[in-house]
Structure formats: structure tokens, C-alpha cells
Amino acid sequence: xxxxRIFTAVFALSLTALAMLLLTQLIISSLPVMETFGFRFxxxxxxxxxxxxxxxxxxxxxxxxxxxxxxxxxxxxxxGAAVFLTQYISPKLSYVLSFLIEIIAAIPSVVIGLWGxxxxxxFIREEVGPFLIEYLGFIPVFQGPVYGPxxxxxxxxxxxxxxxxxxxxxxxxxxxxxxxxxxxMIALGATxxxxxxxxxxxxxxxxxIGGVMLGLGRAIGETMAIxxxxxxxxxxPASLLAPGDTLASVIANQFSEATSALHESALIELGLILFIxxxxxxxxxxxxxxxxxxxx
Amino acid sequence: xxxxxxxxSLNGWFGEKQVLKDINLxxxxxxxxAIIGPSGCGKTTLIRCINRMHEVTPGARVxxxxxxxxxxxxxxxxxxxxxxxxxxxxxxxxxxxxxxxENAVAGLKLKGIRNRKLLAEKAExxxxxxxxxxxxxxxxxxxxxxxxxGQQQRLCIARALAVEPEVLLMDEPASALDPVSTMRLEDLxxxxxxxxxxxxxxxxxxxxxxxxxxxxxxxxxxxxxYSNTKELFERPKNDLTERxxxxxxx
Amino acid sequence: xxxxxxxxxxxNEVYRMLGEMRxxxxxxxxxxMEALDKLDEDAAKVALRNDVKSYDLMRxxxxxxxxxxxxxxPVAKDLRKIVTAMKSSGxxxxxxxxxxxxxxxxxxxxxxxxxxxxxxIGLKGMKDKSIDMIEKAMKALLEENKxxxxxxxxxxxxxxxxxxxIFRELITYMVEDNRKITRGVRYLLAGRYLERVAxxxxxxxxxxxxxxxxxxxxxD
Numbered sequence: 111x112x113x114x115r116i117f118t119a120v121f122a123l124s125l126t127a128l129a130m131l132l133l134t135q136l137i138i139s140s141l142p143v144m145e146t147f148g149f150r151f152x153x154x155x156x157x158x159x160x161x162x163x164x165x166x167x168x169x170x171x172x173x174x175x176x177x178x179x180x181x182x183x184x185x186x187x188x189x190g191a192a193v194f195l196t197q198y199i200s201p202k203l204s205y206v207l208s209f210l211i212e213i214i215a216a217i218p219s220v221v222i223g224l225w226g227x228x229x230x231x232x233f234i235r236e237e238v239g240p241f242l243i244e245y246l247g248f249i250p251v252f253q254g255p256v257y258g259p260x261x262x263x264x265x266x267x268x269x270x271x272x273x274x275x276x277x278x279x280x281x282x283x284x285x286x287x288x289x290x291x292x293x294x295m296i297a298l299g300a301t302x303x304x305x306x307x308x309x310x311x312x313x314x315x316x317x318x319i320g321g322v323m324l325g326l327g328r329a330i331g332e333t334m335a336i337x338x339x340x341x342x343x344x345x346x347p348a349s350l351l352a353p354g355d356t357l358a359s360v361i362a363n364q365f366s367e368a369t370s371a372l373h374e375s376a377l378i379e380l381g382l383i384l385f386i387x388x389x390x391x392x393x394x395x396x397x398x399x400x401x402x403x404x405x406x
Numbered sequence: 407x408x409x410x411x412x413x414x415s416l417n418g419w420f421g422e423k424q425v426l427k428d429i430n431l432x433x434x435x436x437x438x439x440a441i442i443g444p445s446g447c448g449k450t451t452l453i454r455c456i457n458r459m460h461e462v463t464p465g466a467r468v469x470x471x472x473x474x475x476x477x478x479x480x481x482x483x484x485x486x487x488x489x490x491x492x493x494x495x496x497x498x499x500x501x502x503x504x505x506x507x508e509n510a511v512a513g514l515k516l517k518g519i520r521n522r523k524l525l526a527e528k529a530e531x532x533x534x535x536x537x538x539x540x541x542x543x544x545x546x547x548x549x550x551x552x553x554x555x556g557q558q559q560r561l562c563i564a565r566a567l568a569v570e571p572e573v574l575l576m577d578e579p580a581s582a583l584d585p586v587s588t589m590r591l592e593d594l595x596x597x598x599x600x601x602x603x604x605x606x607x608x609x610x611x612x613x614x615x616x617x618x619x620x621x622x623x624x625x626x627x628x629x630x631x632y633s634n635t636k637e638l639f640e641r642p643k644n645d646l647t648e649r650x651x652x653x654x655x656x
Numbered sequence: 657x658x659x660x661x662x663x664x665x666x667x668n669e670v671y672r673m674l675g676e677m678r679x680x681x682x683x684x685x686x687x688x689m690e691a692l693d694k695l696d697e698d699a700a701k702v703a704l705r706n707d708v709k710s711y712d713l714m715r716x717x718x719x720x721x722x723x724x725x726x727x728x729x730p731v732a733k734d735l736r737k738i739v740t741a742m743k744s745s746g747x748x749x750x751x752x753x754x755x756x757x758x759x760x761x762x763x764x765x766x767x768x769x770x771x772x773x774x775x776x777i778g779l780k781g782m783k784d785k786s787i788d789m790i791e792k793a794m795k796a797l798l799e800e801n802k803x804x805x806x807x808x809x810x811x812x813x814x815x816x817x818x819x820x821x822i823f824r825e826l827i828t829y830m831v832e833d834n835r836k837i838t839r840g841v842r843y844l845l846a847g848r849y850l851e852r853v854a855x856x857x858x859x860x861x862x863x864x865x866x867x868x869x870x871x872x873x874x875x876d
Contacts, residue, residue: 201464294499294562296462298513298569299489308512312503612729639731641870651731653660 133385140379142372151379157344159364164376166383168346172354173387175261176336177329179350180268185322187269188276193306195277196284208281215274223338226267231258231339238262239351254349259341262350267335272325279324283317284310316399323395327388333358357384410435410573410603411456416470418451418460418627425451427627429470433620438595438604440618440635442611444655448627449607450496453575456605457491458484474573489517491573492566497582498558500550500565506533506542509550509561513569532564536594556587560594567598574598576606580613592617611651615639623647663728670720670741671798677713677748678794680706682787684755685853689783691762692846693776700759700766703752710752717745736870740863744797747856747863751790754849754856761842773829773836778822779843782850785815789857796864805868808861809875815854822847 143151147164154165191211195204239256246252287310295309311318341353342363355363357380368374411433418426425448433439441449454460455468458479471478479487500509510529511519519525529546533539538560542553550561559579566574576595580588595604595617608614614621615635622632623644631638631647642648649655684703691700721742724730730738789811796805823844830840858875865873 288499290495290497290499291501293459293462293493294495294501294565295512295516297457297459297488297493297495298516298565299485300516301485304516308516309501309503312501315503611731615731640735642732648732652734653663 136378136382136385140375140382142375143379146372151376152383155346157360159368159370159373162370162372164372166357166376166380168344169355169357169360169380170383170387171346172261172264172340173330173356173358173384175350175354176264176268176340176356177326179262179265180272180329181322181326183265183269184273184276184325188273188321188325189280189311189318191273191277192280192284193310196281197302197306197310208278211274211277213274214270215278219271219332219335220338222267222271223335226263226335226339230263230266234258234260234263234266234351242351250348251350254347254352256351257341257353259339259353260349260351261340261347261354264336264340264354264356265350267339268329268332271332271335272329275328276318276321276325279321280314280318283314283321286317287313319398320395323391323398326391330388330391331358331384333362337362357381357387408435409433410475411605412473412476413452413456414471414473416452416455416468416472418448418455418469419467420451420463421465425627426455429624429629431622431629431632433603433605435603436599436601437619438599438606438617439620439622440614441605441607441622441624442609442614442651443624443630444650445609447624449624450577452624453493453577453605453607456573456575457488457493459488459493489513489569490571491575492569492571494559494563494566494574494576494579496578498555498562500553500558500561502549502551504550505547506550506553506561507546510564511568512565517569528568529564532568533561535567535598536560536564537590538564554587556583556590559583559587559591563594563598567602571602573603573605576604578607578609581609588613611639623650625650659728663724663730663734666720666724667734667737667741670717670724670738673713673717674741674744674748675794675798677710677717677745677752678790680710680713681748681751681755681790684710684752685758685783685787685790685850688755688758688762689776689780689846691759692765693780695762695766695770695772697763697766700762703755703759707752707756710749714745714749718742733867733870736867740797740867744860744863747859751853751856754853757849758846761846765839765842768838770839773839776843778818778825779846779850782815782818782822782847782854785811785818786850786854786857789815789854790860793857793860793864796861797867800864800868802865802868805861805864806873808858812854812858812875815851819847819851 143164147154151164152166152170154163155167156163156165157168158164195208199207235256235258239258239260242252243256291309291313292305295305300308336356337359340355340359342355342359343353344355344360347354361377361380361384364373365377368377409432411431413429413431413433416426416429416431417424429452441452443449451460451466456472456479458468460466460468461484468480471480473479474487474490479491500506501512504512507526507529508515510533511525514525514528530539533542538557541557542561545552550558553561559582563574563579579595580591583591592613595606598604599619606614606618618635620632621635621638623630623638623642623646625646631642631644633643638647639651642651684706687699687702690696691698691703721738724738728734789808792804792811793808795801796808826840826844830837862872862874865871
């Protein structure tokens with residue numbers, strides 16, 4: 111018993127040590143940039159490796175905006191899908207449809223990226239972009255020329271990638287709602303819709319929030335697919351229809367060709383920022399969940 | 407006394423399995439009718455057919471008719487039927503995301519009543535009706551699930567009463583309660599009979615004997631015996647009933 | 657032992673004790689009537705002793721039945737058997753008490769050095785009849801036999817008729833000769849006690865019918 115405890119402790123501690131090591135390594139490697147630019151690094155919006163001027167803001171912006179838009183589209187879509195799959199159709203059909211949705215999550219992101227290039231980009235350029243400009247052009251974010259590769263395209267790619275995650279988590283959360291809770295509402299004379307909005311979803315809320323946070327984490331960290339469609343422009347575009355870049359993309363794109371030590375260090379600090387953002391999101395998710403659980 | 411509910415040739419299924427076989431039963435107005443029988447005899451299914459809850463379960467099916475004031479509820483909107491026939495479940499199921507007060511009037515909100523004052527008044531009325539007011543009047547804004555088991559169950563009864571039903575169905579309402587809460591609940595049920603017609607499913611035969619006016623004994627989906635409670639417990643006519651109530655089964 | 661078996665064992669024990677009380681009752685009636693007939697003080701004491709035993713048995717039955725009611729909350733036939741056992745033990749105890757009263761009459765007559773002025777044929781007839789009724793009623797009770805119990809009801813009429821007959825006869829004796837009044841009243845009292853015994857036998861028979869059918873059928 112005691113031996114086994116030590117044995118497992120070694121595993122647990124080595125994993126913790128690994129995480130700490132990673133963090134330390136990132137910090138050490140980004141020290142040169144920190145010394146040169148200090149806090150300006152995160153608020154500066156010029157990124158010019160040739161002149162060795164590095165500002166991370168465009169990438170932070172790109173990462174947060176794409177992820178936020180992706181959530182904005184994915185959350186209602188996923189909850190709607192999960193409600194449909196669990197409440198409106200037979201378990202057999204639900205199983206088949208759920209399987210198909212979950213398959214999306216299994217597609218390698220590079221394949222989704224390719225699909226983005228060949229299908230989504232032309233679609234945005236020829237259909238969605240002109241439509242948005244014509245009808246919603248009065249909003250600043252839908253102005254300017256349509257490029258195809260853009261913040262919006264990136265966000266849509268992310269949406270596709272996180273919908274399966276949020277859907278399946280929401281479905282699981284809905285399935286844990288006790289039958290007695292739903293029947294309690296039905297017996298009061300509630301319609302199916304009222305049962306969903308007044309009992310099922312409120313009860314499942316902690317689980318759904320967990321799913322959303324997981325999706326957000328995925329969206330923020332996603333690299334390959336979004337790199338292929340976002341346009342890789344290190345600037346903060348006024349329009350969502352213009353190209354941008356994300357933290358993960360720029361690291362993937364520039365790391366192999368980073369010639370100067372300062373460039374390399376800047377990219378590593380981007381990684382550190384990405385790391386910190388995901389940690390913050392994780393902590394927030396945990397806090398929200400804890401509050402929810404305490405409430406329920 | 408008149409017949410409130412008339413169950414005619416009622417058959418019920420779960421998938422291929424028939425769980426109710428040709429049930430005919432008349433339920434008196436303003437009386438308490440107990441349904442007893444061994445586990446799996448169909449007693450819960452039977453009361454769930456009375457407010458069309460049975461069909462909510464996937465794969466469940468009903469044939470026959472249930473007349474409420476001589477109107478077949480199977481020819482009406484189930485949502486409307488459930489407003490007239492309330493239900494209390496085996497385990498207390500207040501909504502955890504709602505406060506005590508919101509729980510009490512959850513059904514009224516469904517009916518579209520939004521007036522806060524009216525809702526608060528009605529909540530007080532029904533919480534008083536179930537004898538819970540003095541215990542919870544300072545905790546009205548806490549979650550419904552913060553109350554004790556017995557209080558939760560009475561809150562669920564209050565919740566059902568708020569919709570002003572004519573009939574109250576209770577599916578083993580005391581099965582998760584301690585003896586003191588059970589006694590209080592039984593007293594309440596007895597009180598409620600003045601204004602409601604009550605059908606109660608119970609595992610506990612002493613409970614059936616204590617609270618009910620009429621008792622129906624169900625076995626393997628069939629109605630074996632139905633008579634007034636004293637009669638059924640003192641001199642059951644059917645040998646199956648006799649063996650079941652005196653614990654000589656199996 | 658399962659709950660059900662324990663219940664059955666307890667109730668069987670109660671009915672065994674009822675059987676014991678029946679034996680005591682019959683023994684008491686026989687010996688008290690013999691004491692009265694032969695003016696035998698020793699025979700009279702049998703009924704006095706039986707009365708003490710009977711009281712203990714009755715209390716014992718009551719306690720067991722109370723426990724069963726409390727612990728098992730019996731219904732249907734179980735309930736009817738317990739309720740009837742409690743009542744019947746009371747009836748049997750009353751019967752034994754009446755036999756004791758007859759013995760007391762005998763003892764008084766012995767004390768006063770009385771002699772019979774007639775043969776006690778009528779009283780003996782009543783005694784035989786009422787013992788027969790007790791036997792039948794108890795058989796009906798133990799074997800749950802409704803028809804046998806109904807027979808007991810019919811026999812009660814015979815006992816009543818016999819009592820009526822003795823009553824008239826004794827009145828005649830007492831009117832003729834007032835020295836016979838004290839003894840005559842004692843015979844009458846003995847008759848009256850036996851008539852009560854038969855009445856209690858009927859109660860037992862009624863219990864037997866209740867156990868068997870759940871109905872309460874009163875003798876008319």
C-alpha cells in the first residue's frame with residue numbers, strides 16, 4: 111500500500127514539475143524581449159521582425175476576437191443542437207446524429223484548414239462578405255473590401271471546431287437532469303418548450319458552462335486550421351472582413367524562420383501570453399462552476 | 407358523492423410490455439383513493455395515466471379512456487389536463503434553480519401570471535395551506551432544495567395546489583420521508599380531501615389504511631379488488647388481496 | 657425465522673392457550689355442577705383454582721395479542737383472528753367465573769348443611785348443553801367452521817327453554833313451601849349462570865363466524 115502510494119506520488123509530482131518547468135522555460139526564454147520592451151510588448155501594435163520592433167497586441171486581439179465570435183455563434187448553435195438531440199428525437203436517431211457531429215471533432219485540423227481554404231474562403235469572399243457589407247455595412251466592423259481570408263473566416267473555422275465539443279458537453283449535462291425535475295414541471299402543465307427553458311437548461315447550466323469553457327480553451331489554442339484561413343496580417347483591422355492573426359498562428363508561422371534571437375524570444379513570449387490566457391480562462395471556469403455548484 | 411374520475415378499459419404499455427390490463431375504476435369526488443400492490447404491479451403507471459404523464463416516458467403507450475367529470479382527458483390537450491390534475495412525486499422535486507417562493511408559484515408563472523404581488527400572495531396562501539408557512543417564512547428566497555425532505559415534499563404539494571387543480575395525484579409521496587414528516591404529510595392529505603379528489607399510490611399498507619377512503623389492489627397490471635378501505639383491510643374478498651395485505655406473498 | 661413465520665407461530669400459541677382455557681372451562685363447569693349435585697366441597701375447589709389459572713391465561717393472551725397488533729399491524733384474517741382471540745379469552749374467562757359462582761353456591765349449601773329437595777335433572781341438562789356449546793364453538797373457532805358455529809346459535813335456544821322450564825318448576829316449589837325458597841333461589845341462580853355460560857359460548861361462535869367470513873352475524 112505504502113509502496114504504491116509513493117509510486118503514484120512520483121507520477122503526480124512529475125506531471126506538476128513538468129508544468130512548472132514549462133512555465134519557467136517560457137519565462138526564461140522570453141526574458142530578452144521583456145528586458146527590451148517591458149510591458150510595452152503587450153500594448154504595442156507594431157510587429158516588424160526586420161526592424162526588430164515587437165508588439166503583441168494584434169495577435170492578442172486576433173485570438174480574443176476570433177474566439178469570442180466563435181463562441182457567440184457556437185454556443186446557441188450547440189445548445190440548440192443538444193436540446194434537439196436529447197429532447198425531440200428518439201435515442202437511436204440521436205445516437206447516429208451525435209456520432210456525426212462528434213466526427214467533426216475527430217477531423218485533423220489541417221484538413222479543416224484545407225476545407226477552409228477551398229470552400230469557406232471563396233464562400234466568404236463571394237457570398238457572406240458582400241451580403242454583410244450590403245445589409246450590415248453601417249456597422250464599422252462590416253466595412254471595407256472583402257479579402258476572403260479574414261478574422262471572420264477564422265472565427266467560423268473555430269466555430270466549426272468547437273461546436274462538437276460544446277454540443278456533446280451540453281448533451282451530457284442535459285442528460286444528467288433528473289427525470290423527476292422535468293416531470294415536476296410537466297405535471298404543472300408546462301409545454302415541452304417551457305420544460306426546456308425553465309428546468310432542463312437552468313439545471314444543466316454548470317455543465318453547459320463547463321462545455322463552453324472547454325470550447326473556448328480549444329478556440330484560443332487552435333493553430334493549424336485558423337492559420338490557414340486568417341490571412342496572417344500582423345495588424346488590428348477595423349473590419350472583421352479583413353485579415354488578422356492570432357497568437358498561435360504567428361508562432362507557428364514565424365518560428366522556423368525566426369533568425370534573430372530577439373524575434374525568437376518575442377515569439378516565445380507570445381506563447382507565454384497564450385499560456386497565461388488559457389490559465390486565466392481555466393481559473394474563471396472553475397470559479398464559475400464552483401459558484402454554480404454551491405448555488406444548486 | 408359523485409364520481410370524479412371514471413377509468414374505462416384502460417390498457418398501458420411500456421414498449422412491448424403490457425403493464426395495465428383493462429382497468430375499470432371509478433374515483434369518488436372529495437375522497438382519498440389509495441392504490442396498493444407489489445412493486446411492478448402497475449400502480450404508478452395507473453396514476454400516471456390519470457394526468458397523461460405516462461405517455462411522457464419514451465416508448466409508453468395508453469389505450470382506453472379516463473373521464474374527468476365525464477370528459478375524456480385523452481381527447482384534450484395534455485397541458486390543460488395537467489393543470490386540472492396535479493401531481494406529487496415519489497421524491498420531493500423542488501426546482502433547485504428557483505427559490506422557495508418561486509417554486510410555490512412555478513405553475514402560475516407557466517400560466518403567464520407575472521404580477522409579483524399576486525404571485526407572492528398566492529405563494530403565501532398555498533404555503534400556508536400545506537402548513538409550511540411558519541417554518542419557511544424567513545427563508546422564502548432560499549433555494550427550494552435548502553429545505554428538509556419533509557418540507558420539500560410539502561412545498562411540492564403547495565406548488566401543485568397553486569395551479570388550483572381539482573384532482574391531486576400522489577405517487578408514494580412519503581417514501582423518502584421520516585416518520586414524523588410522514589405523519590404530517592398524512593394529516594395534510596386528510597385535510598386536502600375537503601377540497602380535492604386525491605389518488606395516492608403507496609407501498610405502505612398501513613398508510614393506505616390510515617388515510618384513504620377507498621383502496622384499489624393491483625397485481626400484475628390487473629385490478630384485483632377495489633372497495634372501501636375498511637372493508638378491504640378487514641375482510642378482503644379476493645384471496646390474492648388477503649395474501650398480499652397480510653404479507654404472505656412470494 | 658421470518659416475520660411472517662414468527663407471526664404465525666405467535667398466533668398459533670395464542671390459539672393453543674385458548675384451547676387450554678376451553679379445557680379449564682369445561683373442567684370447571686363439570687366439577688362445579690358435581691359439587692352442587694353431590695354437595696362436595698373438594699370438587700367445588702377445582703373451579704376456584706381454575707379461575708386463577710384462567711385469569712393468567714387471559715392476561716397472557718391479551719399481552720401477546722397487543723404485541724402482535726402493535727408490532728405487526730395485522731390486517732384481514734390475521735386481524736380478525738387477533739381481535740377474536742382477545743374477545744374469546746374474555747368469554748372463556750367469564751364462563752369459568754360463572755362456574756366458580758356455581759361452586760360458591762355449592763360451598764354455601766355445604767356450610768348450611770342443606771340437602772337437595774329435588775334431583776337436579778334440569779340443571780344437569782343445561783350443563784350438558786352448555787358444555788356441548790362450548791366444545792362446538794371452540795371447535796368452530798379453531799377449525800374456522802361457520803356451519804358448526806351456526807349450530808351453537810340453535811342450541812342456545814334449547815338452553816333458554818330449559819332455563820325457562822326450571823324457573824317455572826322452582827317457582828311452584830317455592831310457592832308451595834317457603835322453607836325451600838333459599839335452596840330454590842340457589843338452583844335458580846345456578847340455572848341463570850349456566851344460561852350466561854351458553855350466552856358466552858354463543859359469543860365465541862360469533863367470533864368463529866367473523867374469523868371465517870369477516871361478517872358479524874348475531875344470534876337471533
